[in-house]
Each structure stands twice: as structure tokens, then as C-alpha cells.
Amino acid sequence: MEQAVISGYQPVNNINVYYEFYPNQASEETFVLLHGFLSSTFTFRHLISLLKKDYQVLSIDLPPFGKSAKCNQYVYSYKNLAQTVIKLTDSLGLKKMTFIGHSMGGQIVLNILHMTPELADKAILLCSSAYLKRSKLPLILTSYLPYFHLFVKYWFARTGVKKNLQDALFNHAIINEEMINGYLQPFLEDEIFVALTRMIRDREGDLPIEILNQIKTPCLLLWGDHDKSIPLNVGEKLNKDLVNSELIVLKDTGHALPEERPMEVFEYIKGFIDHYKTAAES
Template identity: 75%
Template sequence: MKQAVLTGHQPINDINVYYEFYPNKTSAKTVILLHGFLSSSFTFRHLIPLLNQDYQVLSVDLPPFGKSDKSHRYEYSYKNLAQTVIKLIEFFGLKKLTFLGHSMGGQVVLNILHLMPELADNAILLCSSSYLKKSRMPLIITSYLPFFHLFVKFWLARTGVKKNLQDTLYNHSLINDEMINGYLQPFLQDEIFVALTRMIRHREGDLPSKVLNNIKTPCLLIWGEHDKSLPVHIGERLNRDLVNSELIVLKESGHALPEERPREVYKHIKSFLEVS
């Protein structure tokens, strides 16, 4: 049975944001999905059908990734990305919200919980970006050089999509052409590299402990035991800094939990949402 989905671009906060909305006529709760760095809604393609059995789902391509616009004017800070998601939710008039963020998307979720705590009933953080510092000043200054975006493109090309997937997945046998092409597609045009240059310039650093301590929203943290990008000790520290959280570590898993362990992630989410 084909899944019902409404897709489109919505002009919000001076940029066109791509979204996928999966309705559920039997549930008033909506799960908002926010992906990680160099990713898009594609990363949730295995998790969405599972969540949609019980909840409405709204997956957002955070600018400049996926099918969202790449702008020369937009500010790609976490705070502005959070405000963009907030305005998109207000536009759709959604209530009873659970935010789910993977990697960088987790940091955007934390910014939303900080900026507008009343918006979320609860949140799920999958290997969430945490405690990363602001870009160093020499890099920020260098980002203003003409054609710096070509250096960004060269850097990404050197590592390559397959190598990045090998770094984020514990089980390399899952890597196939569909996965490689899905992650490669948004990077076939040069506009993304110009926008990534602006993101390097605008990234203000992750929320500090003193801010995290004030977030009261119930949070479920799910981590991969073999996460190389954000090791488990990051999740343990985040669990200590958030006053209303619990941490689950999945064995034989890496950073890309939505790819690697969608059923286990869904099981833990459902249990969490049933009691929180």
C-alpha cells in the first residue's frame, strides 16, 4: 500500500523550505523530523513508514540541504534554522508536537526547545550534535575569499559519499547504490557549496551546558555504541546536562541510526511517547 504524502516548498523566513507531510487520520500527534549535516529527508525513508503507522509525520529539509533552496542571503546559523522550523510549524498550525533530530538536526531541536519550550511535548535526539565550538576565526575569514566554495567542494569530493557512509555506518553491508545516489543527489549542483560556505561562516557553536540545564522538555537520547562522529561519551554528557532525559545505547550500531536501526529506534520512540 502506497504511503500518502504531501510534498512541496513553502517560503518561510526568506527561503523556500522543502517538506514532506505524511498525514494520519487517527492521530493528532505530529513527529517533526530534522536530519543531520550533509543529509536530507532521504535519511528517514525507513523510519517514516514506521512512525506514520501511529503519528502524523513532517520531515523538513533544513536549508541548504536536500531540496530546500540554497540562498546567498539566508543566515545558516542553528538559531535561524530553529526559527525557520518554528515558523513552518506555525504556518501549518500543527499542535501536539514531538521533535526528532539526528546529528546536526538534534542541535537544531535543542535550539527550538531553548527558544520556544512550550512548542514541544517531548523530543528524541539521535546521536545529537553537542558541544561543538564555533568555527575558528581564520576559517571564517578565509570563507570570504572568492571561490572558497570550490575548496569546500574539493574537500567533500576527496572523502566521497561512500567513504562518509562507511564512517557513519557500523554495518557496511547496508551500503548500496540507492543509498549512495540518494545522498549524492543534492550535491550535484555548485549552489550547495556556496551555501555550505555561508554555513561555515554562520555556525555559532552548540548550546553550552548552562543553557542545556534549563531545558525541561522530556528528551529521549538514542546513541550508537560505535558512533565515530559523536562518540557515546557525548550522549552521556548530554544526558547529564538535560534535566529530564534518558539515554539508550544501541549495540552494534554507528552514527547513522535511521539507516541502520530504524525498527529499534521506532520501538524505543513508541515506548517513550506512550508514557511521556
């Protein structure tokens, strides 16, 4: 039976991580949700309301985003973020899970599948980051300048939340004040920009093809045909490089699948889970 949300902070891997856990004792399936860059658990609010009725759900604010701590000593590499997620799930006593990653969160899911394949039953990658190189050396060196975080803040203010949402969504009509405020909230304090500066230095490149080829976990790839942030051809390449994957393209859809198509995403996830459940029973 679906129960009330358990939310709070867990100190893991030398940082306080905010999470929301929706227990469901009637379900054998646990989903772990990982959001994208400049985002948070807020991204998944529509999807969570659908998933929590039938499944157990854990949604995590990846440091330094959302309500998680912004710490200048933390290493903001994908590998360390993946280890942080692994340690958090362990501290909550979770074993076999299905990971759902949107955008950058998809790359962290892929790191988890590579590092601890035994943890994941399956994975769902929503417009996942892939094939991005590390930041170029001049940018990394520039990030050491005093007050560089103020340049990061200025850049963010210039582009603005609304403009970012317009780039991420095909259907601009769904942008409203609740959505804008939800994405803006974590960026009202200066600490986030100090942490983002650190992330510029720490973020390694996305997993190389030879590592992707080794991942055996069943992966469902969902992509918007109008994704400007991570175009569909990235999804097609990722589908080729993952040996056990399936790609589904959603029409008239941008990058922010959990915002734009939560019901369709939920139906595809349910179909994916049911397919493997039926296969296991037969």
C-alpha cells in the same frame, strides 16, 4: 487514517523550504523530523514508513540541504534554522509536537526547546550534535576568499559519499547504490557549496551547559556504541546536562541510526510516547 504524502515548498523566513507531510487523522501525535549535516529527509525514509502508520509526520529538508533552496542571503545559524522550522510548523497549523533530530538536527531541536518550549511535548535526539565550538577565525576569514566554495566542493569530492557512509555506519553491508545516490543527489549542483561556505561563517557554537540545564522538555537520547562522528561520551554528558532525559545505547551501531536501526529506533520512540501517554491517563 493514514493518507498520501503532501510534499512541496513553503516560503518561510526568506527561503523556500522543502517538506514532506504525512497526515494521519487517527493520531493525536505529530512528529517533526530534522536531519543532520550533509543529509536530508532521505535519511529518515525507513523511519517515516514505520511512523506514518500510527502517527502524523512532518519531515523537513533544512536549508541548504536536500531539496530546500540554497540562498547566499540566508543566515545559516542554528538559531535561524530553528526559527525557520518554528515558522514552517506554524504555517502548517501544527501546535504540540514531538521533535526528532539526528546529529546536527538534534542541536536544532535543542535550540527549538530552548526558544519555544511550549511547542514541544517531547524530543528524541539521535546521536545529537552537542558541545561543538564555532569554526575557528582563520577558517571563517578564509571562507571570504573568491571561489572558496570550490575548495569546499573539492574537499567533499575527495572524502566522497561512500567514505562518509562507511564512517557513519557500523554495518557496511547495508551500503548500496540507492543509499549512495540518495546522499549524493543534493550535491550535484554548485549552489550547495556556496551555501555551505556561508554556513561555515554563520554557524554559532552548540548550546552551552547553562542553557541545556534550563531545558525541561522530556528527551529520549538514542546513541550507537560505535558512533565515530559524535562519540557515546557526548551522549552521556548530554544526558547529565539535560534535567529530564534518558539515554539508551544501541549495540553494534554507528552514527547513522535511522539507516542502521530504524526498527529499534521506532520501538524505542513508541515506548517513550506510550510511557508518557499512560502517565497522563493515570
